[in-house]
Amino acid sequence: MDRQTVVVLFGGRSSEHSISSATAGGVLAAIDRDRYAVIPVGITREGAFVLEEDDPAKFALDAAKLPEVVDNGTRVRWPEPGGDRMLRVAAPDGSTVDLGEVDVVLPILHGTHGEDGTIQGFFDTLEVPYAGGGVLDSALCMDKHFMKVALQAAGIEVAPWVTVRRRAWERDAAALRAEIEALGMPLFVKPARAGSSVGVSKVTDPSELDAALEVAFVEDEKVLVETGITGREIEVAVLEGADAVRASLPGEIVLSSRGFYDFEGKYLGGDGVDVVCPASLTEAEVAAVQDAGIRAFEAVDGKGFARVDMFLTPEGHLVVNELNTMPGFTPISMFPKCWIASGLSYRDLITELIESALRR
Known part of the structure; x- marks a missing residue:
């Protein structure tokens, strides 16, 4: 051949x-x-x-x-x-x-x-x-503000947030600070257009906000300040096949001593975090996570593949955190782990991505 x-x-x-x-x-x-x-x-x-x-x-x-x-x-x-x-x-x-x-x-x-x-x-x-996402879904999911807008419009629950632009913060920090304080604590401060947890900070006291914003502004002049959601961190891999979009078994980020899933925990084998797939969920919870992942993918006009990250709250609600249109393929990354757990080898996963691109 x-x-x-x-x-x-x-x-x-x-x-x-x-x-x-x-x-x-x-x-x-x-x-x-x-x-x-x-x-x-x-x-x-x-x-x-x-x-x-x-x-x-x-x-x-x-x-x-x-x-x-x-x-x-x-x-x-x-x-x-x-x-x-x-x-x-x-x-x-x-x-x-x-x-x-x-x-x-x-x-x-x-x-x-x-x-x-x-x-x-x-x-x-x-x-x-x-292979992978097209222009629209890539741009939407790269900008966390507009991603949230698109998900909300599709009826998908997201964490409450305030978008802060550097110029607006410099002009009238007091007004923005009042909006942010209404979100409650803890907060997560993150660049709107960065990934791999670069520039992300967890804020547990209002006195930490200014420093967290400065860290995020290094990466982007537009920053999201989000309400911290209490719940399990669940991730599901989505793949566009020849006939339909399908979702993998969900995985879970289990934190023990680490405050959140930061760069070191994701890529450098930092202590205090485990990447588990499949997650310990009921059949109904698995089905709900997979459905939410596919709905989120379709809400942003997804192409090729994506990893959808969400929180499962103690009340059973699913809150979508973000979509990643180019999820990591490193040896400890969730995307390939979830497909391997679902019966698709790493090699066959790469083949599917390539063949999807050729069909398109």
């Missing part, structure tokens, strides 16, 4: 560059090489597209030294619309080499300039198929 050519695209200009690179290590190690020819393309922190080594070990997740894409002097030349789909690379000496015709791109990019609809629009313009 002729192999189809897949470009695995990773790195990027966001603060999640290293997590994207670590995800690439997992994907490069697991992708079905009998079915796909793979071209690894990295994006440096400055935004240059470079041809990378096809070496999963180079991008292993190591807390002591997080992986990254380093500028090696090459420059990838993408196909132009209406022409062939030949991918080319310019070497540092100026010579150009054909790498092969691209069938599909697997963009495993986290954060801005990758998970926010920009790279999706780029490939739409080039008429190159790509």
Whole structure:
């Protein structure tokens, strides 16, 4: 069987560059090489597209030294619309080499300039198929404010929140502070357009608010201040198949000594957190979580796949926290764990993502 050519695209200009690179290590190690020819393309922190080594070990997740894409002097030349789909690379000496015709791109990019609809629009313009979310759902879910607006409009419960823009805070902090105080304590302060818990703080006293906002403003001039929801942290993986959207068995984030599921707990094996899948839920609770995940995915016009995070309150309510249109694929990430628990191997999961893109 002729192999189809897949470009695995990773790195990027966001603060999640290293997590994207670590995800690439997992994907490069697991992708079905009998079915796909793979071209690894990295994006440096400055935004240059470079041809990378096809070496999963180079991008292993190591807390002591997080992986990254380093500028090696090459420059990838993408196909132009209406022409062939030949991918080319310019070497540092100026010579150009054909790498092969691209069938599909697997963009495993986290954060801005990758998970926010920009790279999706780029490939739409080039008429190159790509896996995962499209322009609209990527942009909506990257901006937590508008994601909440879309979910609320679909009748899906979300945590109460106040959106704070830096300029408005500098102009009239007192008015915004009054709105925020009405939310009660504890609060979570998070950048509207960042992920992997970068810039997120838990606030348990009003005196902590200003410092938390400053941390979040480093990442984004727009910040969400949310009511802390008491409940179990449940996550479900959603996948767009050939015939229908389906949801995995739910997983659970179990916190013991950690205040919330922060960057260290997600990626660096920090103490005080366990990622459990499947979660210990009744059949009715599993069905409700899966239904909520699919409804949330459809509410944002989801494409390809997503991880839907929610809280299950002691009263049995499901409160959707967020959708992640490019969930982590690192060895300790929830998205692949939930599909593995549901009977779909890591390799077959990657195949489904690619085939979904080719169908689309």
